[in-house]
Amino acid sequence: MQERIAQIKQYIQEKGEVKLTELEALLPGVSSMTLRRDLQKLEEMGVAVRTKGGAKSISHLSRIKEELYATRTLENMAEKTAIAKKALGCIEEDRSIFLDSGTTVMCLAQFLDSQKLFITTSSPNIALECIKNPNATVNAIGGSLSRENLSFSGITALNFLDNINIDIAFMAASGFSMKNGFTGGDFNECEIKKRVIEKASKVIVLMDSSKLGKNLPFTFAKPGDIDTLISDDRFPKDIIRQLGRGGKRTVL
Amino acid sequence: MQERIAQIKQYIQEKGEVKLTELEALLPGVSSMTLRRDLQKLEEMGVAVRTKGGAKSISHLSRIKEELYATRTLENMAEKTAIAKKALGCIEEDRSIFLDSGTTVMCLAQFLDSQKLFITTSSPNIALECIKNPNATVNAIGGSLSRENLSFSGITALNFLDNINIDIAFMAASGFSMKNGFTGGDFNECEIKKRVIEKASKVIVLMDSSKLGKNLPFTFAKPGDIDTLISDDRFPKDIIRQLGRGGKRTVL
DNA sequence: ACCCCTGATGTTAAATTATAACACAATCAT
DNA sequence: ATGATTGTGTTATAATTTAACATCAGGGGT
Numbered sequence: 311m312q313e314r315i316a317q318i319k320q321y322i323q324e325k326g327e328v329k330l331t332e333l334e335a336l337l338p339g340v341s342s343m344t345l346r347r348d349l350q351k352l353e354e355m356g357v358a359v360r361t362k363g364g365a366k367s368i369s370h371l372s373r374i375k376e377e378l379y380a381t382r383t384l385e386n387m388a389e390k391t392a393i394a395k396k397a398l399g400c401i402e403e404d405r406s407i408f409l410d411s412g413t414t415v416m417c418l419a420q421f422l423d424s425q426k427l428f429i430t431t432s433s434p435n436i437a438l439e440c441i442k443n444p445n446a447t448v449n450a451i452g453g454s455l456s457r458e459n460l461s462f463s464g465i466t467a468l469n470f471l472d473n474i475n476i477d478i479a480f481m482a483a484s485g486f487s488m489k490n491g492f493t494g495g496d497f498n499e500c501e502i503k504k505r506v507i508e509k510a511s512k513v514i515v516l517m518d519s520s521k522l523g524k525n526l527p528f529t530f531a532k533p534g535d536i537d538t539l540i541s542d543d544r545f546p547k548d549i550i551r552q553l554g555r556g557g558k559r560t561v562l
Numbered sequence: 563m564q565e566r567i568a569q570i571k572q573y574i575q576e577k578g579e580v581k582l583t584e585l586e587a588l589l590p591g592v593s594s595m596t597l598r599r600d601l602q603k604l605e606e607m608g609v610a611v612r613t614k615g616g617a618k619s620i621s622h623l624s625r626i627k628e629e630l631y632a633t634r635t636l637e638n639m640a641e642k643t644a645i646a647k648k649a650l651g652c653i654e655e656d657r658s659i660f661l662d663s664g665t666t667v668m669c670l671a672q673f674l675d676s677q678k679l680f681i682t683t684s685s686p687n688i689a690l691e692c693i694k695n696p697n698a699t700v701n702a703i704g705g706s707l708s709r710e711n712l713s714f715s716g717i718t719a720l721n722f723l724d725n726i727n728i729d730i731a732f733m734a735a736s737g738f739s740m741k742n743g744f745t746g747g748d749f750n751e752c753e754i755k756k757r758v759i760e761k762a763s764k765v766i767v768l769m770d771s772s773k774l775g776k777n778l779p780f781t782f783a784k785p786g787d788i789d790t791l792i793s794d795d796r797f798p799k800d801i802i803r804q805l806g807r808g809g810k811r812t813v814l
Numbered sequence: 815a816c817c818c819c820t821g822a823t824g825t826t827a828a829a830t831t832a833t834a835a836c837a838c839a840a841t842c843a844t
Numbered sequence: 845a846t847g848a849t850t851g852t853g854t855t856a857t858a859a860t861t862t863a864a865c866a867t868c869a870g871g872g873g874t
Contacts, residue, residue, distance in 0.1 A: 462704065
């Protein structure tokens with residue numbers, strides 16, 4: 311029973327919400343009344359809210375609230391989760407890592423449950439997520455908060471970066487093409503990204519394949535500036551080959 | 563209609579949740595179908611989640627989640643809301659204000675819906691709350707994020723403060739006594755508070771009466787350092803008199 | 815071993831709530 | 845003026861939740 315509830319919990323956390331009919335299909339031997347009671351328990355535990363016909367993850371709701379400015383949260387959720395899980399494999403303990411702002415990176419942050427890490431981030435959301443990890447030391451760069459992408463930027467943020475060292479930077483990109491490289495829509499944010507990439511020993515870009523072929527006004531990195539690109543399996547093979555020629559590792 | 567939805571929104575924000583029957587009683591001339599549709603809009607706006615029989619405020623849910631480690635949220639909620647509303651009266655538009663971290667200040671932040679303001683804060687939570695106000699420019703001081711009080715502190719945070727000007731600082735205190743003044747439990751956080759108070763033209767402390775008589779290790783302000791104290795009506799009259807002799811204004 | 819208790823689960827009927835479809839009035843730009 | 849749009853109310857229908865009861869398995873205590 312404990313186990314079934316844990317399973318439901320995980321399902322909700324990953325999908326954001328669940329319908330009762332879904333759960334019935336997922337757990338055939340269990341009556342709907344029991345599933346209802348399980349959701350009730352999850353509600354009492356503060357994990358989810360029950361809605362008509364199911365339940366929603368409270369963590370997700372907070373993120374939706376915070377990221378309403380663009381309906382990016384639930385979009386490509388499965389891909390983002392998959393990418394985040396792969397990125398997890400690149401992290402060693404006791405390192406200094408930088409987490410860029412963005413939903414994919416947020417997914418990664420959620421998986422950093424108990425690793426001993428020094429985390430610096432440009433996102434207040436991600437900072438709050440990381441602070442739940444009792445073994446992490448969390449820093450945020452501060453500065454002006456952009457309504458658009460909920461990230462900090464500006465001069466003071468740049469100065470902050472001068473005072474820290476970064477082993478691995480996990481970066482997000484809004485667009486990518488071989489010609490223009492990794493691009494973003496906000497000048498100040500891209501200045502931050504550039505500085506982070508300069509300072510980091512290793513740069514990993516997390517990007518789902520939907521960003522491919524899109525060009526945004528500001529380039530923050532050329533393909534040659536990064537070490538690894540992590541994406542989903544819809545990522546075209548020929549681009550992987552092109553990147554590979556430059557010694558880049560691409561993980562799908 | 564816009565007005566009715568705003569009213570419902572405020573009601574939800576204050577109470578955390580509503581039942582449809584409550585709304586029907588509250589707004590007699592309106593059909594339940596319309597109220598349902600209003601809740602639906604609030605859900606689309608990211609303000610609330612609809613539950614069976616009503617809706618819950620997403621902000622409340624997030625706070626429950628984020629502050630599970632310390633059950634401070636719902637404690638003295640009524641007092642905190644009352645204090646925040648009084649503080650609202652001290653704010654003029656087009657000013658630079660500082661918002662300290664803390665649940666009472668968070669309540670205030672939630673009321674800053676559309677005022678044109680320059681907001682600087684030491685709390686990632688409050689920054690995220692304030693960014694919802696389309697007319698606010700939001701800055702956060704950045705630095706090391708404390709797990710204890712979810713606030714930024716450290717050298718870089720102090721440096722940040724040197725570069726900004728503050729008209730009014732809204733500060734929170736964990737303890738107060740006439741002898742030791744306003745106190746807090748974290749050294750770094752109190753250093754930040756001290757610097758803010760130095761820089762601010764006007765200092766307003768928001769503190770519910772439960773903090774009275776408590777002394778925490780670090781004093782960040784003596785009674786003489788602040789301009790106004792806002793508290794609830796359980797605040798003892800003789801202390802108000804003592805503060806009044808120093809020219810302090812106390813609002814209950 | 816026995817019995818009674820407890821807690822988890824399943825089953826059903828009743829109550830509650832949500833939805834969909836339609837109708838109507840007010841507003842607004844062409 | 846008119847057609848479109850939007851907000852609203854009304855109803856019937858559908859869906860979901862609740863409550864109450866029945867069942868079953870395990871867990872002490874005598």
